[in-house]
Amino acid sequence: MSGILLNAFWGQGLVSSAEAIQSNSAVLTKVAVPPQIFTLAAAISASLNFAIGLIPLTLVVIISGSLPAVSFPLIFLVGLAMAIFISGLALMLSVLYIRFDDTKNIIGVLLLIQMYTTPIFYPISILDPDIQQIVRLNPINSFLECFRWSLTGLGPNSILNWMYIFLVSILSFTVGVKVFKKFWPRTVAML
Amino acid sequence: MAVIEVKNVHVTYRVLMNKSGSLKELFRDAIKGKARVIDYVALQDVSFSVDKGEVVAILGRNGAGKSTLLKVLAGVLPPTKGESKVNGKIAPMIELGAGFHPEMTGSENVLFYSVLMGREVKSVRERTSTIGEWAGVTDHMDFPLRTFSSGMIARLAFATATDEQTEVLLVDEILSVGDADFQEKSKARMHELMNSGAAVVLVSHDMRAVLELATRAIWLENGHVKMIGNPEEVVAAYEAN
Numbered sequence: 001m002s003g004i005l006l007n008a009f010w011g012q013g014l015v016s017s018a019e020a021i022q023s024n025s026a027v028l029t030k031v032a033v034p035p036q037i038f039t040l041a042a043a044i045s046a047s048l049n050f051a052i053g054l055i056p057l058t059l060v061v062i063i064s065g066s067l068p069a070v071s072f073p074l075i076f077l078v079g080l081a082m083a084i085f086i087s088g089l090a091l092m093l094s095v096l097y098i099r100f101d102d103t104k105n106i107i108g109v110l111l112l113i114q115m116y117t118t119p120i121f122y123p124i125s126i127l128d129p130d131i132q133q134i135v136r137l138n139p140i141n142s143f144l145e146c147f148r149w150s151l152t153g154l155g156p157n158s159i160l161n162w163m164y165i166f167l168v169s170i171l172s173f174t175v176g177v178k179v180f181k182k183f184w185p186r187t188v189a190m191l
Numbered sequence: 192m193a194v195i196e197v198k199n200v201h202v203t204y205r206v207l208m209n210k211s212g213s214l215k216e217l218f219r220d221a222i223k224g225k226a227r228v229i230d231y232v233a234l235q236d237v238s239f240s241v242d243k244g245e246v247v248a249i250l251g252r253n254g255a256g257k258s259t260l261l262k263v264l265a266g267v268l269p270p271t272k273g274e275s276k277v278n279g280k281i282a283p284m285i286e287l288g289a290g291f292h293p294e295m296t297g298s299e300n301v302l303f304y305s306v307l308m309g310r311e312v313k314s315v316r317e318r319t320s321t322i323g324e325w326a327g328v329t330d331h332m333d334f335p336l337r338t339f340s341s342g343m344i345a346r347l348a349f350a351t352a353t354d355e356q357t358e359v360l361l362v363d364e365i366l367s368v369g370d371a372d373f374q375e376k377s378k379a380r381m382h383e384l385m386n387s388g389a390a391v392v393l394v395s396h397d398m399r400a401v402l403e404l405a406t407r408a409i410w411l412e413n414g415h416v417k418m419i420g421n422p423e424e425v426v427a428a429y430e431a432n
Contacts, residue, residue, distance in 0.1 A: 027290035030283050031307045032266030099207070100214035185269045189204045189233075 001060060003120035005053045006147050009082060010140055011111045013046030017090030018107070022097050025191040035184065036177070039094060043087040047079050061152065069153030077162075078147045084169040085139065088176030095183045098190050114140065139168040192278075193240035194358055194390035195264060200273035202234040202259055202414075233259040234270070235415040241407075243358075246391040248401040248422060250429050251411035257394045260411065261285055261361050264392055279358025279390075280309065286363065287348035293337040297328060300336055301351050310355060318354060326350035327373065346373055353380050360384055360391045398426050 020038040096103040142161045149157035208227040220226040262268035265283045305315040323332040326346040408425035410418040
């Protein structure tokens with residue numbers, strides 16, 4: 001369940017944030033407002049949905065006889081890192097969404113592939129050790145491990161995972177802002 | 192002092208020549224070496240300035256670059272080359288109701304649109320009921336916008352856009368909003384804003400309105416300024432063309 005919640009945050013958050021600029025084109029072509037606001041607002045909205053989704057998940061944890069771990073508040077750090085990660089990627093993707101109609105379909109397929117290659121419905125331990133090394137490069141896997149550990153105190157946890165999620169988030173955001181800044185003046189004309 | 196200064200502005204769009212705007216097709220064309228990018232020049236070396244209290248009309252056929260010029264002035268579209276400087280607050284009346292959301296109430300839309308235009312939340316909240324009253328939609332302000340008629344939306348959008356005194360007014364086509372009474376009311380408000388010293392840039396195909404309102408006219412053709420001068424001369428030359 002925790003995997004589904006986090007994956008929904010990631011997938012839906014990415015798509016809605018990447019679409020946000022295109023769906024607000026009516027405003028952006030008439031009033032001078034920073035377009036990034038719409039992407040960030042969509043990422044924040046996805047974070048709020050994630051926070052609401054945490055309520056039933058926490059209840060299930062309690063009903064099933066466990067108590068949320070002491071590390072529970074760290075979930076909000078995972079959420080923050082994910083929102084930053086999504087915002088950066090969405091800023092880059094929003095340029096493609098405006099320029100190419102089929103970007104949404106391609107991203108949908110890629111997200112599906114990513115979902116099945118991330119240990120959401122199965123434990124990572126069932127994979128071949130060499131494959132495990134490759135899967136561990138997937139940032140969503142690290143987000144998931146940090147989230148599961150924060151929620152229940154169970155499962156693998158390492159400082160490297162935490163460093164990795166914050167590193168990819170900051171990197172995604174920095175690159176996203178730069179790419180967007182570079183391509184936006186040419187892209188706005190296509191709205 | 193010029194409120195609007197446009198110096199040697201060029202706007203060039205890079206257009207990808209693939210048929211459907213699809214990433215898949217671009218990939219295929221790129222592999223086959225068929226991907227082509229062409230530069231489409233929308234504005235070419237456009238220069239002019241607008242002083243306080245002036246009403247400048249932009250004339251030209253469809254595709255001449257009028258809307259692109261308004262977008263440059265509104266700060267929405269950065270020029271590829273050159274400089275566009277606007278000193279003061281802009282009220283862009285380019286498409287009334289653009290940005291209004293059907294699920295938000297009338298009051299929420301007024302607040303949202305006003306904030307986008309850079310107004311203060313507190314003062315907008317205080318003015319919301321006055322805006323609704325002026326637009327004649329007081330009873331509907333707490334209902335979602337989807338329950339409004341198109342005339343009511345246009346009236347509310349006009350009332351919101353013109354509620355605050357601005358230094359620059361960008362108008363795309365003279366507005367004929369709502370019924371006859373409201374049209375008179377909106378015309379009076381437009382005149383009030385123009386007479387209060389705002390610099391106005393007006394795009395119109397209505398030559399009568401141009402001659403009635405404008406103090407100067409600019410004729411755009413294929414992205415460059417073909418003629419600039421007093422409205423009578425420019426309109427006569429444009430119509431004779």
